[in-house]
Amino acid sequence: MGRAAPDPQSAAQIVATAPAGAWVAIAPDDLLIMDLAPAPDGAHHRPAPAGAPRRVVIQLIAEPLARPWVANVRRLAAAHWWDGTSVNRVQDNYVAQWGDATERKPLPAQLNATSAGDYTVNSAALPGAERTPGPADVYAPATFFYRGWPIGAEGQGEGTAWPVHCYGMVGVGRNVSPDAGTGAELYAVIGHAPRHLDRNNALVGRVIEGIEHLSSLPRGTVGLGFYAQAAQRVPIARIRLARELPPAEQPAFAYLSTRSASWARYAAARANRRDSFFVQPAGAVDICNLPVPIRRVR
Amino acid sequence: MGRAAPDPQSAAQIVATAPAGAWVAIAPDDLLIMDLAPAPDGAHHRPAPAGAPRRVVIQLIAEPLARPWVANVRRLAAAHWWDGTSVNRVQDNYVAQWGDATERKPLPAQLNATSAGDYTVNSAALPGAERTPGPADVYAPATFFYRGWPIGAEGQGEGTAWPVHCYGMVGVGRNVSPDAGTGAELYAVIGHAPRHLDRNNALVGRVIEGIEHLSSLPRGTVGLGFYAQAAQRVPIARIRLARELPPAEQPAFAYLSTRSASWARYAAARANRRDSFFVQPAGAVDICNLPVPIRRVR
Numbered sequence: 251m252g253r254a255a256p257d258p259q260s261a262a263q264i265v266a267t268a269p270a271g272a273w274v275a276i277a278p279d280d281l282l283i284m285d286l287a288p289a290p291d292g293a294h295h296r297p298a299p300a301g302a303p304r305r306v307v308i309q310l311i312a313e314p315l316a317r318p319w320v321a322n323v324r325r326l327a328a329a330h331w332w333d334g335t336s337v338n339r340v341q342d343n344y345v346a347q348w349g350d351a352t353e354r355k356p357l358p359a360q361l362n363a364t365s366a367g368d369y370t371v372n373s374a375a376l377p378g379a380e381r382t383p384g385p386a387d388v389y390a391p392a393t394f395f396y397r398g399w400p401i402g403a404e405g406q407g408e409g410t411a412w413p414v415h416c417y418g419m420v421g422v423g424r425n426v427s428p429d430a431g432t433g434a435e436l437y438a439v440i441g442h443a444p445r446h447l448d449r450n451n452a453l454v455g456r457v458i459e460g461i462e463h464l465s466s467l468p469r470g471t472v473g474l475g476f477y478a479q480a481a482q483r484v485p486i487a488r489i490r491l492a493r494e495l496p497p498a499e500q501p502a503f504a505y506l507s508t509r510s511a512s513w514a515r516y517a518a519a520r521a522n523r524r525d526s527f528f529v530q531p532a533g534a535v536d537i538c539n540l541p542v543p544i545r546r547v548r
Numbered sequence: 549m550g551r552a553a554p555d556p557q558s559a560a561q562i563v564a565t566a567p568a569g570a571w572v573a574i575a576p577d578d579l580l581i582m583d584l585a586p587a588p589d590g591a592h593h594r595p596a597p598a599g600a601p602r603r604v605v606i607q608l609i610a611e612p613l614a615r616p617w618v619a620n621v622r623r624l625a626a627a628h629w630w631d632g633t634s635v636n637r638v639q640d641n642y643v644a645q646w647g648d649a650t651e652r653k654p655l656p657a658q659l660n661a662t663s664a665g666d667y668t669v670n671s672a673a674l675p676g677a678e679r680t681p682g683p684a685d686v687y688a689p690a691t692f693f694y695r696g697w698p699i700g701a702e703g704q705g706e707g708t709a710w711p712v713h714c715y716g717m718v719g720v721g722r723n724v725s726p727d728a729g730t731g732a733e734l735y736a737v738i739g740h741a742p743r744h745l746d747r748n749n750a751l752v753g754r755v756i757e758g759i760e761h762l763s764s765l766p767r768g769t770v771g772l773g774f775y776a777q778a779a780q781r782v783p784i785a786r787i788r789l790a791r792e793l794p795p796a797e798q799p800a801f802a803y804l805s806t807r808s809a810s811w812a813r814y815a816a817a818r819a820n821r822r823d824s825f826f827v828q829p830a831g832a833v834d835i836c837n838l839p840v841p842i843r844r845v846r
Binding site: 340342343366369385386387388389416417418426427441442443444445446448449450461462465466467468469520523526527528529530531532533534535536538539 | 638640641664667683684685686687714715716724725739740741742743744746747748759760763764765766767818821824825826827828829830831832833834836837
């Protein structure tokens, strides 16, 4: 990318002017809506005044990635299992993590068993027509985007493939292996891409709106960023699949097709920024510095 | 790295047990102490109760990197120029930026002129005895650590070299080139490494303690994360070189020598994590996922 003449448009302009056909609607069933308790009192949070809603929208990852966990997440949301749980851990430059702090809340019946074998898929399960080559990478021999998701892969994109831990990605907390987590304990990446977690934790989605409600939470002060006191935990009012919301509240989003010409131009412009601000275009971009553009449709 | 037998110790254990001789004291004159106004009221900030101090410690970068700006930062601190200014911009997954929001506060006399030519140095100015090769990189043909600082470089480490934008690095805000900033407007990286800023902005240091006081601030809601209203800005009580503090308040820090055997073991362990948690060591690490260990001595 970037060998051709510089694009006259910046990456932001390319996204803003991408044709309607370059956008892919995100299925309502792939949207998870997480409402934290409204913002507490406190001048600290002036941009979100006391009582303001704190809604985080998560897009579930495309099939067949992380299939057993994604199915569990849908069941947990349908069972309203997370309602009344909390964000329990916020570790700076790492993750915000939520779930049942007591670790005693009974799980819904019929959750899938999970295992480390499903952290990866065979690349053959990701149709070539849905893939676009991604940039060179330090961690994975190959990268590509699959239906808008950043993927690392072995070989030339054959062999195993796995989603990668970029900012905003949502993963599954677990205990020591062979435990692979159920999906009841989730985390969002709020720092530099922790790529060492790739193939060590399942990734079930990404935050597409409202990540600031997680990333700007106070950091926990005991080991791994857990809150020292129960009162410091941030209450979760509810987590729902979007279709459970009243129709007027159901948001709609689209992502920029990673198969579109606009995407190719966007990726080239991110690697070779020529906005008036830049003196020295990088000539390269890492996969986590190439976020897939998402827009709110409604 | 990592071809040898796995280290029996984790990266954290290697750092915790590194011998005294592996640590290099950070000169008191290289420490900049930034005190935000004490934490405001508000249950939101329970881990930092209302009235708690919010101190951020910045280590200034090693000579001769960013020399004209570092000299200016020392002058600005000595002149108490930042006292009463504010954090004006907090952009999620990017930077927290501070300085004079009015852009009218007169600067001290005798600041250095600055220019883009000083974003890089000639590698010959960075003695080989102070360098350790760094990992493969997407952005730079070569990397190394120089006296504890992450550096990108052309060629095989000859030609030009420049510090890189990792989490916590502190850079100089500027207007459109040829403006290169004075050092009065500073930002700290609070998200995924914005490596496209390398060679586009001067880097004058890194936050070594208290970054949570910047990274957990509310995000600004207008363009580029600026606060919409003046009242939302976060007041800076003072910024001082450490030697100006009362002796009992002067902190002391050391960094793990990037020339030490402990560093080599730490870097290998970060690339091949074998803690019981990990199923699949990455076999690689990117330069910004290899933070130089810093410890507080006093």
